Amino acid sequence: MTQTTTSSTERLVAGRGIGGFGERHFKYTVLAPAIFILLLIGLFPLVYSLIVSFQRVTMMSADTSFAGFANYAKLFADARLWESLLHTAIFAAIALPLELVLGLAMAQLFLERMPGRQVFVALLVLPTVISPIVAGANWRLMFDHRFGPINQVIGWFMGEPTPILWIINPLTVYPAILICEVWQWTPFMFLILLAALSNVDKSLTEAAEIDGASQWRIFTRIVLPAIWPVMAIAILIRGLDLVRLFDIVWSLTRGGPGTMTETISYYTYVQGFSQFEISYTAAMAFLVVALLTVIVTLALKRMGIAR
Amino acid sequence: MTSAIARRRARLALRYAAATIVTATFVFPIYWLFMTSFKTPEEIFASPPQWYPGSIQFQNFNVLFLDGDAIAVWNSLVTAGISTVIAMFLGTLAAYSLARFKTGGDNLAVWILSQRMMPPIAIVFPVFLLYVWLGWVDSFIGLILLYTAFNLPYVIWMMRGYIGDVPLELEESAQVDGCTRWQVLLKVVFPLVRSGLFATAVFTFVFAWNEFIFALVLTRTEIVTYPVQVTRYFGGQSNFWAKIAAMSVLGTLPIFIAVAMMQRYLVRGISMGAVKG
Amino acid sequence: MTDVTLSGIHKRFGAVHAVRGVDLAIPDGEFTVLVGPSGCGKSTLLRIIAGLEEADAGTVAIGGQVVNHLPPRERNVAMVFQNYALYPHMKVYDNIAFGLRARKVAESEIGERVKRAAGMLSIGNLLDRLPRQLSGGQRQRVAIGRAIVRDARLFLFDEPLSNLDAQLRDDMRSEIKRLHRDLSTTMIYVTHDQIEAMTLADRIVLLRDGRIEQMGAPLDLFERPATRFVAGFLGSPAMNFVPARLSADASVVEVDAAMLAVPAGRRASLAGRGASAVVLGLRPEHMRRFADGEQREGVVRLGVTIELIQPTGSRTYATFRLAGVPVVAELQAHDVNRPNERLDLGVDMNRAVLIDPATDRVL
Numbered sequence: 009m010t011q012t013t014t015s016s017t018e019r020l021v022a023g024r025g026i027g028g029f030g031e032r033h034f035k036y037t038v039l040a041p042a043i044f045i046l047l048l049i050g051l052f053p054l055v056y057s058l059i060v061s062f063q064r065v066t067m068m069s070a071d072t073s074f075a076g077f078a079n080y081a082k083l084f085a086d087a088r089l090w091e092s093l094l095h096t097a098i099f100a101a102i103a104l105p106l107e108l109v110l111g112l113a114m115a116q117l118f119l120e121r122m123p124g125r126q127v128f129v130a131l132l133v134l135p136t137v138i139s140p141i142v143a144g145a146n147w148r149l150m151f152d153h154r155f156g157p158i159n160q161v162i163g164w165f166m167g168e169p170t171p172i173l174w175i176i177n178p179l180t181v182y183p184a185i186l187i188c189e190v191w192q193w194t195p196f197m198f199l200i201l202l203a204a205l206s207n208v209d210k211s212l213t214e215a216a217e218i219d220g221a222s223q224w225r226i227f228t229r230i231v232l233p234a235i236w237p238v239m240a241i242a243i244l245i246r247g248l249d250l251v252r253l254f255d256i257v258w259s260l261t262r263g264g265p266g267t268m269t270e271t272i273s274y275y276t277y278v279q280g281f282s283q284f285e286i287s288y289t290a291a292m293a294f295l296v297v298a299l300l301t302v303i304v305t306l307a308l309k310r311m312g313i314a315r
Numbered sequence: 316m317t318s319a320i321a322r323r324r325a326r327l328a329l330r331y332a333a334a335t336i337v338t339a340t341f342v343f344p345i346y347w348l349f350m351t352s353f354k355t356p357e358e359i360f361a362s363p364p365q366w367y368p369g370s371i372q373f374q375n376f377n378v379l380f381l382d383g384d385a386i387a388v389w390n391s392l393v394t395a396g397i398s399t400v401i402a403m404f405l406g407t408l409a410a411y412s413l414a415r416f417k418t419g420g421d422n423l424a425v426w427i428l429s430q431r432m433m434p435p436i437a438i439v440f441p442v443f444l445l446y447v448w449l450g451w452v453d454s455f456i457g458l459i460l461l462y463t464a465f466n467l468p469y470v471i472w473m474m475r476g477y478i479g480d481v482p483l484e485l486e487e488s489a490q491v492d493g494c495t496r497w498q499v500l501l502k503v504v505f506p507l508v509r510s511g512l513f514a515t516a517v518f519t520f521v522f523a524w525n526e527f528i529f530a531l532v533l534t535r536t537e538i539v540t541y542p543v544q545v546t547r548y549f550g551g552q553s554n555f556w557a558k559i560a561a562m563s564v565l566g567t568l569p570i571f572i573a574v575a576m577m578q579r580y581l582v583r584g585i586s587m588g589a590v591k592g
Numbered sequence: 593m594t595d596v597t598l599s600g601i602h603k604r605f606g607a608v609h610a611v612r613g614v615d616l617a618i619p620d621g622e623f624t625v626l627v628g629p630s631g632c633g634k635s636t637l638l639r640i641i642a643g644l645e646e647a648d649a650g651t652v653a654i655g656g657q658v659v660n661h662l663p664p665r666e667r668n669v670a671m672v673f674q675n676y677a678l679y680p681h682m683k684v685y686d687n688i689a690f691g692l693r694a695r696k697v698a699e700s701e702i703g704e705r706v707k708r709a710a711g712m713l714s715i716g717n718l719l720d721r722l723p724r725q726l727s728g729g730q731r732q733r734v735a736i737g738r739a740i741v742r743d744a745r746l747f748l749f750d751e752p753l754s755n756l757d758a759q760l761r762d763d764m765r766s767e768i769k770r771l772h773r774d775l776s777t778t779m780i781y782v783t784h785d786q787i788e789a790m791t792l793a794d795r796i797v798l799l800r801d802g803r804i805e806q807m808g809a810p811l812d813l814f815e816r817p818a819t820r821f822v823a824g825f826l827g828s829p830a831m832n833f834v835p836a837r838l839s840a841d842a843s844v845v846e847v848d849a850a851m852l853a854v855p856a857g858r859r860a861s862l863a864g865r866g867a868s869a870v871v872l873g874l875r876p877e878h879m880r881r882f883a884d885g886e887q888r889e890g891v892v893r894l895g896v897t898i899e900l901i902q903p904t905g906s907r908t909y910a911t912f913r914l915a916g917v918p919v920v921a922e923l924q925a926h927d928v929n930r931p932n933e934r935l936d937l938g939v940d941m942n943r944a945v946l947i948d949p950a951t952d953r954v955l
Contacts, residue, residue, distance in 0.1 A: 035412045035415070035416035036418070038411055039409045039413070039418055041405045041408070041409075042408065042409035042467050045405065045464045045467060046427065046430055046464060049461060049464030050433065050438065052445070053437075056444070057438075057440070117330065117333055122327060122331065122334070125334075126578075128334050128338050130575065130578060131338050131341070131342050132337075132341055132342075133574060133578075134341075134345055134571065134574075136585070137521060137570050138345070138525070139541075139545075139566060140525065140527065141525070141527050141542040141545055142542065142545060142563040142566060143344075145545055145549075145559050146563065147344065149347070149351060149556055149559070154360075155359060155360055155361065155364050157347060195341060196585060199581065199585060200582060200585065200586045200589070203582040203586070204590055238586065238590050241589035248432050251434070252435065254528055258531075258546065259545070273434060273435075273436040273528075276437075280440045281532065286444075290440065293436065293438075294437070297437045300432060300434060301429075304432045308429075482677070485677050485679060487673070488671065488677035488738075489679075490664040490665055491642055491664045491691075491748075492665070492670075492690055492694050494694050502690075502694075503679060506679075507679075507680065507681060
């Protein structure tokens with residue numbers, strides 16, 4: 009009798025578990041809708057792109073015959089594509105270190121408490137939260153060679169009017185975009201690094217001070233390693249944003265003069281929505297995804313972000 | 316003794332000077348934007364530039380409302396607002412599953428985060444073709460769904476962190492006290508992560524509000540959002556700067572207000588939870 | 593009638609086999625304490641009873657009903673957690689009423705029951721406060737109040753006192769004991785503190801590595817431990833273990849050069865092992881200063897040199913060396929006055945335990 013009770017209970021346990029069907033599957037029930045949407049909008053387009061990238065679809069012809077790697081081969085011969093990749097790399101390589109160093113310096117400046125610090129910090133946040141489109145538009149106004157305040161200020165320092173054609177002159181267009189970019193995102197670095205620095209255990213630096221270490225040594229040997237994990241994440245977030253750079257280029261230069269400031273995102277857009285090279289755009293999009301996937305995977309692995 | 320105090324005072328004064336210069340530099344472009352929106356066309360196109368408008372006048376804004384262009388702000392509000400509500404609801408539920416049951420382990424969590432890192436340009440084209448097929452181009456439902464998907468990874472990732480901060484004991488206690496899983500969520504978890512929910516919602520809203528590529532591709536005339544509307548003035552008639560500035564201010568003010576309300580959570584929000592601040 | 597029966601309980605967490613086959617029958621109304629070092633599986637066992645963990649194998653029955661498949665809310669048990677688990681966003685009143693509301697008890701009745709529970713724990717004046725405005729002891733009372741207000745058929749305590757300071761812990765211990773006397777509900781209490789176990793329990797279940805090492809009434813376990821582990825776990829200061837040899841006829845335990853006679857009554861059960869190595873287990877209170885001319889059955893004289901003295905006021909703990917290991921004796925306050933003093937101790941061999949070093953079982 010006892011024997012049968014036990015075995016039937018065991019079956020009960022194996023079959024239903026605590027709380028029966030409803031609660032057993034609760035964790036999937038609450039997860040499912042979000043995953044469904046992510047698959048629909050995140051994964052489906054990628055799969056679709058992958059398929060189309062092996063076909064010959066353009067605006068003119070819905071030619072879905074198999075093109076093999078023709079579109080991918082075309083990528084390698086497309087000089088404008090490689091230039092846009094180079095432009096993207098240049099923006100990232102200059103903007104990221106600049107934002108990091110400026111952000112760190114500003115964080116140091118505001119690290120010690122001082123009355124009114126909250127107000128300064130609150131004001132400094134503003135550039136980061138406004139739309140990049142608005143930022144680009146606003147800087148275009150600021151850079152205007154006649155009505156803009158930038159040339160005016162430079163003129164004061166030079167002692168004579170200096171009509172720099174910021175976004176038309178090939179020499180100044182990169183600095184113009186970079187200034188806008190660094191203006192908008194240095195506060196982002198600043199905020200994160202300020203928080204990270206504030207979280208550094210005071211006793212660590214004090215112990216080093218007692219041991220007679222110089223300020224510079226304390227900073228490089230103790231403070232930097234302590235904030236590195238946070239810094240790494242900030243670099244990753246900003247780095248990925250820079251690889252995807254699109255908005256401020258759109259509103260500041262439209263990729264010009266000529267194609268001088270086209271980024272990879274911008275060029276992909278042009279191919280897709282001006283030229284309607286559907287299959288070719290799909291291949292290009294895939295190149296971008298592959299590139300980012302490699303970067304993200306490496307970065308996540310190296311930084312151990314996936315707690 | 317007194318010299319030490321004097322030195323400290325001098326140091327503080329120096330830091331104030333530096334802080335003021337730095338802050339002024341970063342705030343100046345925003346000042347310029349707001350001032351431009353109040354200027355008359357003559358003042359905007361004055362050379363040398365005028366550092367402040369002769370009088371605060373709202374003509375530039377009036378034009379936007381008279382033209383009907385201001386509807387773009389409403390469109391942004393609808394898309395960003397509704398997509399935020401949906402993303403918050405579904406994302407928080409998913410985050411609860413990830414945080415409490417470790418559903419899918421770290422792999423699923425990282426996959427979801429990596430969705431956040433995907434370049435919009437890579438998915439916007441196939442989504443556009445899909446929407447053409449579904450008839451969703453230039454419709455609220457299309458853009459809302461897209462923004463929901465776009466923000467879900469962020470919501471899940473952030474709320475996973477906030478929910479992880481709720482002591483497990485509280486939930487267990489509620490279970491023993493007689494709550495179902497859903498009741499535990501509603502009566503214990505949600506109230507305890509309320510501020511996290513709020514902060515995450517504000518960020519989600521801001522991301523959707525400021526988004527450009529999707530809106531550029533997927534809107535035509537009906538639901539143009541404000542960033543797209545701003546870019547439409549480029550190269551227009553002579554007073555286009557007035558419209559750009561006014562539209563930008565309309566689109567920027569709500570964000571400033573939202574961010575001001577949640578200063579405390581700002582760092583955790585923008586660092587994707589890396590800094591608990 | 594709320595008896596609890598566990599049979600053949602197993603629980604694994606990945607590679608860790610936390611509970612390895614526990615069978616336990618707890619009669620109605622008993623105060624049972626699960627005690628053991630950290631990682632022994634005691635909390636897991638409690639959580640399995642509560643329904644917060646699911647057993648990999650075995651059955652849990654509460655009041656004769658198998659509850660394996662029931663979620664915690666349907667088991668009608670109340671639980672007090674280590675960190676109190678008070679809902680920080682609710683006032684004390686709402687915290688206590690939470691379980692009643694979840695069970696849809698009428699508001700008027702809730703008010704009455706909350707007041708009664710609050711009265712029992714003298715927290716009636718705290719009902720309008722938030723948990724963060726309470727001291728640790730007050731929070732613990734609220735947590736207990738939340739449990740008793742429910743009239744649950746079984747109370748579970750998971751190390752409820754471990755976050756309190758020593759004085760409060762003593763107070764709350766007697767409070768819980770009084771509560772059990774008044775309510776006479778079945779209670780299962782988990783702790784790693786052997787004093788809590790000894791003072792509270794009707795019955796102690798001592799766990800080690802996921803298995804029951806020994807169970808029984810506190811004094812039974814204390815006086816008749818089955819294994820070296822039990823002997824060492826209960827009692828403070830802990831029992832001293834000294835390597836020794838038992839003579840072939842079991843008449844004498846040989847430690848260093850000293851010969852300690854085994855009381856005649858115990859020899860029969862020990863004989864038959866032949867001459868063998870044993871571990872002599874002596875509690876500090878099994879030794880006292882030997883009075884000249886004292887002649888008591890089973891008390892043998894042992895000359896030692898005291899190395900260290902630790903007076904506590906009422907007692908003095910004296911450490912000396914025996915067979916190379918330090919041994920602590922609990923003496924009267926003035927029995928010994930300075931280190932290096934030579935002293936004759938009387939060792940009560942009636943109460944000493946002998947342990948087989950090969951199996952660690954008490955002989």
